[in-house]
Amino acid sequence: MSNELKNYTDNSAAQMRKGTLELSVLLVISDDEVYASDIITKLKAYDLLVVEGTLYPILSRLKDAELVTYTWVESKDGPPRKYYKLTPRGKEALGQMKETWSNINKSINQLIKNV
Amino acid sequence: MSNELKNYTDNSAAQMRKGTLELSVLLVISDDEVYASDIITKLKAYDLLVVEGTLYPILSRLKDAELVTYTWVESKDGPPRKYYKLTPRGKEALGQMKETWSNINKSINQLIKNV
DNA sequence: ACCTAGTACTATATAATGCAAGGTACTATG
DNA sequence: CATAGTACCTTGCATTATATAGTACTAGGT
Numbered sequence: 242m243s244n245e246l247k248n249y250t251d252n253s254a255a256q257m258r259k260g261t262l263e264l265s266v267l268l269v270i271s272d273d274e275v276y277a278s279d280i281i282t283k284l285k286a287y288d289l290l291v292v293e294g295t296l297y298p299i300l301s302r303l304k305d306a307e308l309v310t311y312t313w314v315e316s317k318d319g320p321p322r323k324y325y326k327l328t329p330r331g332k333e334a335l336g337q338m339k340e341t342w343s344n345i346n347k348s349i350n351q352l353i354k355n356v
Numbered sequence: 357m358s359n360e361l362k363n364y365t366d367n368s369a370a371q372m373r374k375g376t377l378e379l380s381v382l383l384v385i386s387d388d389e390v391y392a393s394d395i396i397t398k399l400k401a402y403d404l405l406v407v408e409g410t411l412y413p414i415l416s417r418l419k420d421a422e423l424v425t426y427t428w429v430e431s432k433d434g435p436p437r438k439y440y441k442l443t444p445r446g447k448e449a450l451g452q453m454k455e456t457w458s459n460i461n462k463s464i465n466q467l468i469k470n471v
Numbered sequence: 472a473c474c475t476a477g478t479a480c481t482a483t484a485t486a487a488t489g490c491a492a493g494g495t496a497c498t499a500t501g
Numbered sequence: 502c503a504t505a506g507t508a509c510c511t512t513g514c515a516t517t518a519t520a521t522a523g524t525a526c527t528a529g530g531t
Contacts, residue, residue: 246421306360341365
């Protein structure tokens with residue numbers, strides 16, 4: 242595949258991943274109290290790459306929207322960490338997003354099958 | 357659900373849909389030669405809403421990247437239409453994007469299952 | 472005591488892009 | 502010839518992922 246085409250499809254892949262970013266982050270937080278590096282590590286295990294510069298703004302938005310809260314926890318390895326967990330609102334939002342994901346999923350898969 | 361939360365999840369839904377836009381458009385074009393209004397109508401049937409202001413720039417990008425070509429076709433209902441079809445490059449890109457979609461799909465669904 | 476490395480959070484600047492809104496131009500009809 | 506319907510295009514705005522740089526804390530070596 243030509244480099245130009247690869248760039249195009251890479252960008253398209255990035256767009257697809259973007260769409261699922263917040264859902265992914267909320268899913269990880271819903272599983273366990275985690276701090277930023279945990280989230281990056283866990284998502285990497287699912288091939289859903291996220292970098293610091295992307296994650297921190299997302300966490301801020303989620304915090305502002307009161308979908309998550311955090312508690313500071315001291316660390317002996319460096320500065321204190323913010324451990325995040327879902328609020329009730331966050332759980333409600335996550336449920337909604339999962340349903341949205343399921344619907345889009347259904348639509349695209351039908352489209353793929355039918356064409 | 358509060359309005360504020362609804363706005364947030366609506367926005368998140370829009371993000372998810374965005375990620376699949378180009379894939380959706382290419383899928384529709386791969387099925388049949390179509391012009392813009394056809395694409396909008398067909399995607400609407402799958403609950404994948406696209407509007408003119410979104411679609412035309414996408415079609416321009418796809419054309420510039422030589423993933424699609426078009427031929428002008430006269431219409432007795434108004435101005436001539438651009439009927440789009442995939443190029444070989446376009447078919448290659450589509451194959452790649454379908455695979456990307458499948459991978460992300462797998463990742464998210466695993467994540468949903470495991471948490 | 473100081474410096475370096477590693478870790479964690481924050482802030483800023485940039486680029487991409489979905490979308491609303493408004494514009495141009497073609498055909499057919501009254 | 503004016504209006505309605507259709508089709509394509511452009512401009513401006515807002516959102517947001519990402520790169521980059523910065524601050525601050527701990528631990529360990531010299």
